[in-house]
Amino acid sequence: MLQVVSACSNDPYPSDDQTRKVLYRAFPEAPKTLDPAVAYTTSAHAITGNIYEGLLEYDYVARPYQLVPALATGVPEAVSAPDGTIRYHFELRPGVRYADDACFELSESESSKSESSHSEIPDSPGSTPTTRSVTTRDLEFSFQRLADPAVASPIAQNFAKIRGFRQFSANLEQRRERDASFAARPPHEQYALVGGIEGVHLLNELELDLVLDAPYPQLLYWLAMPFTAPVPWEAVAYYDGEEGRPHFRDHPVGTGPFVLTRYNKQALMVLEQNPRWREWPQPAPGHIAPLGPRAGSRLPFIERVEYRREKEAIPAFGKFLQGYYDGSAIIEESFDRVIQEDQLSSDMAERGMRLEKSVEPGIYYLGFNMDDPVVGAPAGERGRKLRQAMSLVIDIDELSRLFLNGRGVPANSPVPPGLFGYDPEYRNPYREVDVERAKQLLIEAGYPGGIDAETGRPLKLGFDTPDTTSTAQLRSQFHIDAWRSIGIDVELRATTYNQFQEKMRNGAFQLFRWGWIADYPDPENFLFLLESSNGRTRSGGPNTANFSNAEYDALFAEMKDRPNDERRGELIREMQSILERERPWIELYHPEDYSLVSPWLENVKPFGMSYPMLKYYDIDPDERARLRAEWNQPIVWPAYALAGLSVLIVVPGIFTFFRERV
């Protein structure tokens, strides 16, 4: 044992990688799918976002978030036509190729038979093709896949304003039901036979127009996510999960800066540089301090990214502290040791660790069921005053101190910082703690001291949460105690997530706690959470509070498709004032992410949304090797001490035994 221990080290990686630019990251949850049309989780986007590229992306450093061209040559302006349609014109960068992949051999063998619909010519005639150029047909194919009901894209409804999108979907479904031989064909052939989506108008190999039936400026944000990234039809046809081939959802083929070279969801996922990826313009020098000197260099800087499965946060954080992961979130158990007075502890600072703070585009809130006869709209002015009173006693600063380690920006409205419409000066009068006013409002509502003046009975409300853990129960108790301070008796109903969902669907709740993280940085993506057509019990939509207010709906309808101009700001302010008065939500906080970055990792800027950031990251492998060696010298003496102790215990025992028994 002593020999084994003296030869040991805690380094989990091969020594050859010490001097290479390999980024190590932990992943707690495996992606369910890497099909860009379907993948919708952070864990999946961490991979798809670096393998696929859309027409647009976000500026890595600009805040508020700003769209910039990716595969497109520019960010298009919406052009209105006299018939009411909206047109976006896109031009693809020339010479963009897919990463090398075996599926492109199919392109050659099938190019003759599918020439009418897909007439790509192999890029290297005479030899087996391993890639080909991206054309607008690939984008068309991606939009068709989004519309395909069999693909079941979770965001398909967001593209419904593209002319003919729903029609294409319906035609495809009908044809499949009618004709089994049609349904057996590969998807690209089916799409070609059904006819394209009318609003995806190909002008030539590099230009296309998207035609919308109605304004929908948020479409551009969706184009900056991997959902509409060009996908080669060959990959979808070839990777069908048959005859030992993987399924397309497990074998991505894109145009991005990285390719997936290993995909073991249970243990290890490896991304490596895509040699086909082109030069990429850098942000302006000085735009982000560490990137300045490298402006103009070829991206990506890192050679390989290794995602290693760590289902539990404690061992992952331990390995980060040893230098075996290059970045980490801060676990609850170590927060006080790492962060002191909202800064890195001296120990962490001495190790050269950096703290990156960023407010995520999201919100957590307590909601009222506005359909409920006691707390909701049917209770009229009584209900409104009750909601206002309950809002006035929730102390977000105390909540943040007790449960969030001080992280989180107090929320006054649904719109989070960093988005158009967020006003840092705005203070919601019902989000400032005022117990006396809350008591007064309760009296006005007919519940003096929490007793219903009409019946003489105490007011008793139910508070539903989908979390039965002790921490969650403590947090819920914090709210319950606050309401009890003005005499309102609230019963906690902590259930499983499934039961909670069931209650939400059926409207069988009064109060609940919930949250929302944005898909794209637009106030519409928050304010629609209170629009009546999205009511949970009515339509299964995300308006879980079932808030229904005609004035709010009208303002939302005008606001949602407007550019970020003064009028839009006014509309948002008016909507905020309705929410302020009506109180369907008690806004809690916008989540704030604290992440730690190792000293050797450079060019890191937290983003808050799914984004292909890895291409900007850089690593100093020599510094990493030096610090790892310094931090991880094995301590061997306890092994010798243990051996000595064992001898000390056993030897007298043996003597005793022989003296007494033998």
Next chain:
Amino acid sequence: MWAYVVRRLLYGFITVLGVLFLLFLLFFTVANPEDIARKAVGEKASPEVYAQWLENHGYDRPLFVNPEYPTSSLARYTDTLLASHYHDMLTFDFGRSDADDTPISARLREGALPSLLLTFPVFLGGLLFSIALSLLIALFRDTYIDRMAVVLCVAAMSIATLLYIIFGQFLIGKVLRWFPISGFSGDPAVVWRFLALPVMIGILASLGPDIRFYRTIFLEEAHRDYVRTARAKGCGEGSLMANHILRNAMLPILTRVVTTIPFLFVGSLLSENFFGIPGLGALTVEAINGNDFSTLRTMVYIGALLFIGAQILTDVTYTIADPRVRLG
């Protein structure tokens, strides 16, 4: 004996049918298929997408009776979720994971080896250490070593496995830096470095209850007449322990060992999760957290089969260990 085995197999079959039915009830009546879809597709998808997912995965069919067929038709009962659930399980057609559509049989194949690499050394090491130490303690019975061992065993039994894991990772991985805190490698040359810590912790965590158990058995045997006779005939204490007491204590040891062996394949839920070992235990935990009905039912089904198989195997091994035992 064969009649006994066949009878036990039949009882086992009925038990498995019951287990499968309970599992079905739990998943489809307490929860509902839409919850599985929601977890798989994501919270923000539209109802149409959930419906499509249910259709793609065959969960859109009725649970027990299909009203689309006439009352006299057998298909009324066979074209249902319950019937296909039984059919799939009994024909070992495990299908695809509800979470990510991976073929479950492939997952089982991939996960069995990492699980065995962890559980087998823990089992074997635990068995050897605990039997050897219990024999030693029984040898030193009524001395301070015995008393100290009992106290230590009770203390060790009182500590939760999770604590062993967290403390072991902290002490050996983080403070002493002997082995990686967690991780796994498919490379046979280096995999031992990742397994050393979980195996050490696994053995250590099993020692408390095992030593107590085996010590009790050995002490019980040590007071029997044949031991006194052997001692009177001049048999040495060491030889007595190894040749007489150990051999006669085989029956309870076998019971414990044989019922454990089949479960080595299903892995260790906690250790695999904390040490990042991609085995079947970790897969089960993931299936529970991810509402992955198809994977979970496979794991429960395999668990039930192994349990029944192990019990029959234990009974059969009794007859080998003790010729006086007859199965009938």
